[in-house]
Structures are given as C-alpha cells and as structure tokens.
Amino acid sequence: MQEKRVIGQIAKKSGKTEDEINALVEAKKKKFSGLLTDSGASFMVAKDLGIEVGMESVKRINIAALKDGMQNVDLLVRVMQIFSPKEFEKNGKRGMLCNMIVADSTGETRLTVWNDDVEKITKQGVKRGSVLLLHNCNAKEFNGRVQTSLAYKGSFDVEPDVMFVDLPEAKSKDVKAGELKEGMNDVNVSARVIRIFKATEFDKNGKKGKVINFLIGDKTGTARATAWNDLVEEAQKLVEGEAISIEGAYTKSGLKDVELHLGWQARIEKIEGKELPTVEEMRKKSALVKKIVNLEKGDSDVLLEGKIVLVNKGALFYNVCPECGGKVQKLDEGIVCDKCGEVKEPDIRPVISVRVDDGTGQIDVVAYGKEAGKIIGLDNEDLKKQKTERGSDSMIEELQEMCGTKITVVGRVKQNTYSNQTEFVAGIVELKN
Ligand SMILES: [Zn+2]
Incomplete structure (x- = not known):
C-alpha cells in the first residue's frame, strides 16, 4: 500500500502514468539483479526523473535509537500486533489504554496509547499491518527494554503520506481450526463460534484470574479455544454462530486435542465469514x-x-x-x-x-x-x-x-x-x- 502511494506520487509529479512508473521501477530492480528493495528502486527512478523526494524527518528517530527518558520524539512504524483495549484505574481515575507491538527496519518496541487516542485507534481501523506516524512519543525503560507511549499532547497519522521507508511486513500466520499443532505462536484463526461455556474464576499463587472456554470451527474441523483474564469479558459477549477472527493466539496441548489459547497478546474481531460452514453443519460433521x-x-x-x-x-x-x-x-x-x-x-x-x-x-x-x-x-x-x-x-x-x-x-x-x-x-x- 505504501509503495502504491509512492508510485502514484512519482507519476503525478512526472506527468507519466502509474504503469509507466511501475515499468521503470521493475527495470531498475532487474538492472540491479534484484538487490534493490521496491523503495530503493522507486527512489532511484524518482531521481532519474528529476523529482524532489524527501521525508520530513525533523524529530523522527529509529526505534533502535530510543533511549530511556526520551521525550517528544516521532516514529514511523508498522503495527505488528495490536491488543484489545483495556480499562484501568489509577488514583481513583478510570481510563483506557491500548498496547501494540510496533516496528521499523531497526527493531520493535511496545507502544501504549491512552484514553482519547484509544478511541481514535479503534475508529480509524488501526490493525496489524497499519503504518503509523507517531508525533511526540516518550520512551521509558521497563524490565530492561525500552517501551514507548504516546504523550498526552501526542498525535498520530494512520497510513501517512511518507515516501521511501522500508518497514518490515507484519507477518501473521493464518491457521485453520483443524490444522492447529502444538507449540504454535502468534497465529490467527478465522472461525465460527460453535459453543460458549461458562467462565470460571481461579486462584493461582494468590492471584485471581478468569478463564473461559469456547468451541470454534471452520471447514477443516473444530478446536477448543481458551481465553484468559482481560479477554474473558469479550469472549462472554460472543454469540454462538458468529464468525470471528482470533489474532495473536498460541497453541498448547489440552486434555484431548491441541487447544488455542488467547493470552494477553490476543485479540478477537468479528468478521463476515461467509465462507465458513454453519454451526449445524460443523456439529453434524464433528x-x-x-x-x-x-x-x-x-x-x-x-x-x-x-x-x-x-x-x-x-x-x-x-x-x-x-x-x-x-x-x-x-x-x-x-x-x-x-x-x-x-x-x-x-x-x-x-x-x-x-x-x-x-x-x-x-x-x-x-x-x-x-x-x-x-x-x-x-x-x-x-x-x-x-x-x-x-x-x-x-x-x-x-x-x-x-x-x-x-x-x-x-x-x-x-x-x-x-x-x-x-x-x-x-x-x-x-x-x-
Ligand atoms: Zn428472564
């Protein structure tokens, strides 16, 4: 998507068509035996055509350069993972926060956005793979790793008009419900909810927790899903027959089969799921x-x-x-x-x-x-x-x-x-x- 916009900009400024620019970019890549990235090739084509290209990079730094205590820095990142917004209470005040893992070509960091920005994140449809230009971030070290948060006066642009930046792809493994194997991490499953069981509370090392089980399925089979703590409330809202996409889950072997676990990194999203079989079909089959x-x-x-x-x-x-x-x-x-x-x-x-x-x-x-x-x-x-x-x-x-x-x-x-x-x-x- 980023590349498409870049091509569009070069075409506009040069008076050529996008197809012509694409052909030039391909030719450039071929000339350098595939050693050039799309961005690099586009950049060279733009230069050949005498077009000014630049990135506004006033306060922008790379993730690798983030240090504890930094304030008001800008970052251009790709969302690698986004977690369910959470409510929190601090000094008697209620608020919302949303955590993400974001990355650029130099590394990745945890990003936290607060309150009104959480709403914006949801409204603007920020998801895994989205590109964000973050203005005014603060960095803080936690457990030996630098984490970032959007400052009170911070802001962000979704899919910003910025040229020539190589951001890593947000890789997500889409796995079918019937093809889950033990030890999988960060997987996405699109499936239909077949049955939801009652949530239960548990006590582990003095800490209270909640857990809920539900059954999901697609045309390859069915699987038992387990959601923990913050996600329990969300899972309780699910309706049997509904199509959902579970993102960022992991697998573990359960009593009978491999189970899908929704930990703190997981997220549930509703989807249309027209291609999924009906609950009746799946229950009959299984x-x-x-x-x-x-x-x-x-x-x-x-x-x-x-x-x-x-x-x-x-x-x-x-x-x-x-x-x-x-x-x-x-x-x-x-x-x-x-x-x-x-x-x-x-x-x-x-x-x-x-x-x-x-x-x-x-x-x-x-x-x-x-x-x-x-x-x-x-x-x-x-x-x-x-x-x-x-x-x-x-x-x-x-x-x-x-x-x-x-x-x-x-x-x-x-x-x-x-x-x-x-x-x-x-x-x-x-x-x-
Ligand atoms: Zn009643």
Whole structure:
C-alpha cells in the first residue's frame, strides 16, 4: 500500500502514468539483479526523473535509537500486533489504554496509547499491518527494554503520506481450526463460534484470574479455544454462530486435542465469514455417529439416525420468560425467572418427545424450541392458537402420522430425573420423508 502511494506520487509529479512508473521501477530492480528493495528502486527512478523526494524527518528517530527518558520524539512504524483495549484505574481515575507491538527496519518496541487516542485507534481501523506516524512519543525503560507511549499532547497519522521507508511486513500466520499443532505462536484463526461455556474464576499463587472456554470451527474441523483474564469479558459477549477472527493466539496441548489459547497478546474481531460452514453443519460433521444400542451415559455430540415410531404424550410446550427466553419456575408467589424476577405472562416454546428406532434399539428423543418446531411443523403463534383451540392430546394424535419418518439428531444422552429413563436431548433435528 505504501509503495502504491509512492508510485502514484512519482507519476503525478512526472506527468507519466502509474504503469509507466511501475515499468521503470521493475527495470531498475532487474538492472540491479534484484538487490534493490521496491523503495530503493522507486527512489532511484524518482531521481532519474528529476523529482524532489524527501521525508520530513525533523524529530523522527529509529526505534533502535530510543533511549530511556526520551521525550517528544516521532516514529514511523508498522503495527505488528495490536491488543484489545483495556480499562484501568489509577488514583481513583478510570481510563483506557491500548498496547501494540510496533516496528521499523531497526527493531520493535511496545507502544501504549491512552484514553482519547484509544478511541481514535479503534475508529480509524488501526490493525496489524497499519503504518503509523507517531508525533511526540516518550520512551521509558521497563524490565530492561525500552517501551514507548504516546504523550498526552501526542498525535498520530494512520497510513501517512511518507515516501521511501522500508518497514518490515507484519507477518501473521493464518491457521485453520483443524490444522492447529502444538507449540504454535502468534497465529490467527478465522472461525465460527460453535459453543460458549461458562467462565470460571481461579486462584493461582494468590492471584485471581478468569478463564473461559469456547468451541470454534471452520471447514477443516473444530478446536477448543481458551481465553484468559482481560479477554474473558469479550469472549462472554460472543454469540454462538458468529464468525470471528482470533489474532495473536498460541497453541498448547489440552486434555484431548491441541487447544488455542488467547493470552494477553490476543485479540478477537468479528468478521463476515461467509465462507465458513454453519454451526449445524460443523456439529453434524464433528459428532460421533452411534447406534442406539451403543449409547452410554454421558455421551454428548452424538449423531443418531433412525425412524420415528411414536410421538410421546406430553404438553407440547413449556413456559419461558418473555424478557430473556430463559426457563421459568412456578413458585407459591407466582411465576419467576431466575434472571428477571417475577413473570406476569410467560411466553411459550414448543417441546416434543418422539420414540426413535434405528434397528438396534429405541430411545425417546426430546427436542426444544426451534428444533421441536421442525418436528411439530408449527411456529410459536400457531402452536399457541392450536393449543388453546384443541389441546395437545388431539394435536399429538394427529402428529402420529409422522411415524415412519426418517430422523437424524445430534445431541446428548440424559437421564430424565422424573421418569428415571434414559433419553436423548436433540440439539439438531433433521427430518427426511
Ligand atoms: Zn428472564
């Protein structure tokens, strides 16, 4: 991008087209047997054409020249890595900070920007690979390394119009979820969130920490991701089915497979991810195909295929909180949601239980909500209407027509606490006639 702008400037000043300038630059590189960088070759072409080229380099220094205590220096850098903005509290005052690893051809340093500048960084879309011209930086030594921060009166330009500077490329390793190997560092994975688990707190050497696990996947497979501390809150906001890009993560071998770890250097970004398979496709693909006779207690992510042989009697719907969609309880004081409190008029969601036979045995498959709706064939509104008009018994009788229908379900084995029978809770339902 930097080079393109340089070529454009030379073209403008010389009255030639960009293609002509590009050809001259290539010829120059060829003449020097590939020893010239693009910048170097462009610089020579500009000189040949008699064009003034320069860099305003008043206070600018190289990263290698940074020393403890330096103030108000300018740097031209490439963002090699950018971390999630963090909130902090100092002397009772709240603020934001954002850390980056930035580099020029002489080295790299940690850069911290504060408060309003954090907002600007986000708004202007600064990311790995962005070029920044930083005005008024301060340098300070920390743990034997010089770190930089943008001063209170500092400023920065994103993708500045500066010519002829060789900045290192921001290398990032894009890895597929199914191709993670132990010991990888600084990797990026674009994937879809399949499932998010509950965050837990832990205590390690007297220090409190938080950790959360979530499952991601792409067309090559699925992987377990683990986010620590500052990133936990961000991971909790993720929604199942959402496409994300995880940057700056590392891998470690976990209980079963290699896991992706999101440490302090990692960052989560939302992406469009049109090319990623749907959650259903991935869960179906990664599920273990089993016969009913082989089902065991605790089995989860199992795929069963069989025929519906009976639609079990039951209510066909259950009450949920109209606010959050969560389950509600009937207490003496009334209907209560754990999260929202008293519920005046609960909403309803479909639930259905069907007996499935796969030739090796039979099991009751229970489906809730959208998945139950696929079997019942009614949306929430129709369900409500029919329920009051004729009641579930008559509806279930009619549903017996489904017997013989082929069904594929992905789900888990569960012990029903009331009937003490083993049933199969379906997360995904697919019917075939
Ligand atoms: Zn609620």
